[in-house]
Amino acid sequence: MFIYWNYSELSMEKQTILIIGGGIAGLTACRALAGHYNITLLEGSGRLGGRVFSDHHNTVSGVVERGAEFVHGGAKNTLDFLKEAGIEYRKMPGKMYRTENGRLEKLQDFVEHWDKMLDKMKGADERLTLDEFLEQEFPGEEYAELKKQARQYAEGFDLADPAKVSAAGLYEEWSEEEGEMYHIPQGYSALVDFMAEKCREQSAEIIVNALVKQVNWQKDDVTVQCADGTTYKAHKLIVTVPVGVLQHIGSDAHIDFNPALENHMAAIQKVGWGTVIKAILQFSEPIADEDVGFVISEEIFPTWWxxxxxxxxxxxxxxxxxxxxxxxxxxxxxxxxxxxxxxxxNIFDIPVDRLRGKLKAGEIVNWQNDAYVLGGYSYATTETKHAREILNMPVEDTIYFAGEGLYEGSEPGTVEAAIVSGLQVAGKVMVR
Ligand SMILES: Cc1cc2nc3c(=O)[nH]c(=O)nc-3n(C[C@H](O)[C@H](O)[C@H](O)COP(=O)(O)OP(=O)(O)OC[C@H]3O[C@@H](n4cnc5c(N)ncnc54)[C@H](O)[C@@H]3O)c2cc1C
Known part of the structure; x- marks a missing residue:
């Protein structure tokens, strides 16, 4: 084992900061702080980007987005970064459809009673889950369709369990105008490459295959130990690993803190953590009309685009x-x-054997099995708001947490959420 970096030997003008996690949150914080501090970013896996992963080497030809791929029109910071980087993004082709009684129908703009539901969600008791809220406010068969669709939406898009997700917590996101949806033809990872380049230009050091296992700390003095025994020292630490990794004590990527951060680790267990499985299928010929771009259904894999x-x-x-x-x-x-x-x-009304015959290649991406992530993205349970307040509080101005899971706002579970959290944590470090 050796000490990689001893800050006492460095100029006292610049403090040293370690960042754990080379996803968008870690890279955003790194870029904002590099130049002001001596920064080293430690990424556990062999690549940067975390849940942004444009895979160019797979059975499906072209770029496969294993993680993030949509850029929402309301994602202001993300769009600003893409523009700055000169990365092209394009509107989604085709229209939105849903299956109704086994047939594909163009999606209506509105679900009956949806606005009334949003009005009631706005002032809803923070302690009510979506299931409890719907049963309390919309009892009876009359609202069966509304309740079904609200639950499908929470599960499908927010990865949330309707029995756990906070109704009030969903309000801010659901009440936002959907706006345009874009994607990045060259792959979302182009943004990761751009951010990493900007960090390096300002002398930040980025190290991959540096899986952090243990953090020993006291005020303004942090020692981080990696799985291979390498040790890094700094004045301050920013932890941006996914919620799932911090929740799963004993998992490969879990980090132990000494002394223990009892309040923060209790709070992390109160953040909702969803799971997602993505399937990317390449066919030898079209399987749907040109107009169909996005489909919502009640199938086991319900959402397609x-x-x-x-x-x-x-x-x-x-x-x-x-x-x-x-x-x-x-x-x-x-x-x-x-x-x-x-x-x-079932969705495209093609016999399954015929569809199998048209299948050229298929990839399954199961983020639950990714040791560095252990799930999809966060959602707010009835206890998450308070938990996030705790997690966003620095520990003795020395240890800071950031990442998509700590974000409060109208774009939860997104790249935008990670960027905002990365910028916010950089702001907190700078004012100290
Ligand atoms: C399947 C899927 C689809 C998505 N689709 C979209 C979408 O269309 N649009 C959108 O905006 N968002 C989408 N998201 C969400 C978006 O990808 C995330 O919110 C965002 O990328 C999270 O960034 P982050 O930096 O907070 O975390 P991560 O990207 O998870 O970064 C954390 C990093 O920490 C590293 N790490 C973990 N443990 C350790 C350790 N012990 N030591 C060192 N490093 C460690 C990980 O390897 C990882 O690189 C999607 C997510 C998934 C999973």
Whole structure:
């Protein structure tokens, strides 16, 4: 074991800061602080980007977005960074559809009673889960469709368990105008590369394959130990690893703190943590009309989209989130591909054997099994608001937490959330 970096030997003009996690939050904080401090960023896996992962080496030809791929119109900071980096983003082609009684129908703009539900969510008791709120405010069969769709939405898009997610917590996101949705043809990881380059330009050091296992600390004095025994020292530490990693004590990427951070670690258990499985299928010929770009259904893999509606080699992505994804996350690739094909065949009304015959390649991405993430993204339970207040508080001006899971606002569980959290933590470090 050796001490990699001893800050006492460095100029006292600049303090040293360690950042754990090379996802968007860590890179954003690194970029904002580099130049003001001596920064070293430690990433446990062999690549930067975390849940942003544009894979160019897979069975499906072209770029496969294993993680983030949509850029929401309201994601102001993300769009600003993309513009600054000169990274092209394009509007989604095709229209939104849903299956109704086994048929594909264009999605109506509104679900009956949805606005009334949002009005009531606005002032809802923070302690009510979505299930409790819907039963209390919308009892009876009259609202059965509204309740079904609200639950589907929470599970599918927020990866949330309706029995745990806070109704009030969903309000801010659900009441935002949906706006345009974009994607990045060259892959979302282009933004990661840009951010890393900006960090290095300002002399930040970025080290991959540096899996942090233990943090020993006292005020303004942190020693971080990695799995291979390498040790790093600094004045301050920013931890940006996913909520799932901090929640799963004993997992490979879990970090132990000495002395223990009891309040923060109790708070992390109160952040909702969702699961998602993505399936990317490439077919030899189109399987849907050109107009169909995005589909919501009640199939096991309920949500589907494509960026290549009118191409000869169409690629469709299937998405399953929430409690069902957790239940099925133990299935192997072949079993999942079978479920994916059945869902896809039902939605597009194609016999499953015929669809199988058109399948050229298929990838399954199961983030629950990714040792550095252990899930999808966060959501707010009835206890999360208070928990996030604790997590966002620095520990003795020495240890700071950041990342998508600590974000409060209208873009939860997104790249935007990670960027905002990264900027906020940098702001907190700078005012100290
Ligand atoms: C399948 C999927 C689809 C998504 N789709 C979208 C989308 O379309 N649009 C959107 O905006 N957002 C989307 N998101 C969410 C978005 O990807 C995340 O919110 C964002 O990337 C999180 O960034 P982060 O920096 O907070 O965390 P991460 O990206 O998870 O970064 C944390 C980093 O910490 C590292 N790490 C973990 N443990 C250790 C350790 N012990 N030592 C050192 N390093 C460690 C990890 O390897 C990782 O690189 C999606 C997420 C998933 C999973």
């Amino acid at each position: 494509t960026w290549s509606v009118n191409k000869d080699n169409p690629v469709w992505t299937g998405w399953m989130g929430g409690p069902r994804a957790k239940e099925l996350s133990g299935l192997d690739r072949d079993a999942l591909i079978e479920k994916v094909l059945v869902s896809c065949a």
